[in-house]
Amino acid sequence: MDRDAAGLKDLAARIEAAGGDVLALEADMGNIASLRASVDAAIARFGRIDILINNAGIYPRRPFLEVTEADWDQMHDINLKGLYFLCQMVAPGMIERKAGKIVNISSVTFFVAPKLLSHYVASKGGVVGTTRALAKELGDFNVHVNCITPGAIQTASEKFFVTEQQSQDFIERQTLKRRLQPEDVARVCLFLGGPLSDGMTGQTLNVDGGWVLY
Numbered sequence: 324m325d326r327d328a329a330g331l332k333d334l335a336a337r338i339e340a341a342g343g344d345v346l347a348l349e350a351d352m353g354n355i356a357s358l359r360a361s362v363d364a365a366i367a368r369f370g371r372i373d374i375l376i377n378n379a380g381i382y383p384r385r386p387f388l389e390v391t392e393a394d395w396d397q398m399h400d401i402n403l404k405g406l407y408f409l410c411q412m413v414a415p416g417m418i419e420r421k422a423g424k425i426v427n428i429s430s431v432t433f434f435v436a437p438k439l440l441s442h443y444v445a446s447k448g449g450v451v452g453t454t455r456a457l458a459k460e461l462g463d464f465n466v467h468v469n470c471i472t473p474g475a476i477q478t479a480s481e482k483f484f485v486t487e488q489q490s491q492d493f494i495e496r497q498t499l500k501r502r503l504q505p506e507d508v509a510r511v512c513l514f515l516g517g518p519l520s521d522g523m524t525g526q527t528l529n530v531d532g533g534w535v536l537y
C-alpha cells in the first residue's frame with residue numbers, strides 16, 4: 324500500500340517476477356477511509372492479515388519557529404495517525420486468531436533529535452510510544468508489536484537531498500563503516516515479522532550501523 328502509483332506498479336512487477344503473489348493498493352496514510360478500503364481489499368483477497376509493516380513516512384525539514392499547523396498536521400497524519408489506525412484495523416483479526424506481528428518504522432532521530440526536524444521527531448516519538456502501548460494492550464492475545472529506528476539509510480531518493488560530503492559524514496559517525504541500505508531495514512522487518520522474534524514485543528531496535536550505542 325502506497326500513495327505512489329508508479330512506485331507500486333514497479334514494486335508489484337518485481338515481486339511477481341520473483342514468484343510472489345501481490346496485491347498493490349493505492350492509499351493515502353492521511354486518509355483513514357482509503358486505509359480502511361485497502362485493508363478490506365487485502366482481507367477479501369488473502370483471507371487475513373498476519374503481518375503489518377508500517378513504513379510510509381515523510382521527513383521535510385523546517386526550523387522549529389517556522390513550522391505551521393498545516394506542517395504539523397500533515398506530518399502527524401502520515402507518520403502517526405495513519406499508522407495508529409492501520410494497527411487498529413488489523414488487530415481484531417489478529418486477536419481472534421491469537422497471532423499477529425506489527426512492525427512500526429520510527430527513526431533514530433527520536434534519540435538523536437537533529438535540528439530542523441522537530442515535528443518529524445515528535446511524530447516518530449509517537450510511533451515508539453504507540454508501539455509500546457499497543458504491545459501491552461495486545462500482548463494478552465499473542466499479538467506482537469515492535470518498532471525499528473533506522474539510522475541514515477541510502478535510499479534511491481537520497482540523491483536529491485544528501486551530498487557526497489554528508490554521506491561520508493554518516494559513515495564517520497556510525498560504528499560500522501559503510502552506508503546502510505534499505506535491505507538492512509527490510510531484513511530486520513523479516514525478523515520481527517516472523518517466528519524468530521516470537522519472544523519479543525514492545526521493543527525498539529536501532530538499525531543504524533551503531534550510530535547510537537544504547
Ligand SMILES: NC(=O)c1ccc[n+]([C@@H]2O[C@H](COP(=O)([O-])OP(=O)(O)OC[C@H]3O[C@@H](n4cnc5c(N)ncnc54)[C@H](O)[C@@H]3O)[C@@H](O)[C@H]2O)c1
Pocket residue numbers: 324325326327330350351352353378379380381382401428429430431432472473474475476477478479480
Ligand atoms: N531513509 C532514512 O534514512 C530513514 C531514516 C529513519 C527513518 N526512516 C523512515 O523510514 C520510512 C521510509 O522512508 P524512506 O527514506 O524509504 O522514504 P521514501 O520517501 O523513499 O519512501 C517513503 C514511502 O512512503 C510513501 N508515502 C509518503 N507519504 C504517503 C502517504 N500520505 N500515504 C501513503 N504512502 C505515503 C512514499 O510514496 C514512499 O513510497 C519512513 O517512515 C521514514 O521516516 C527513513
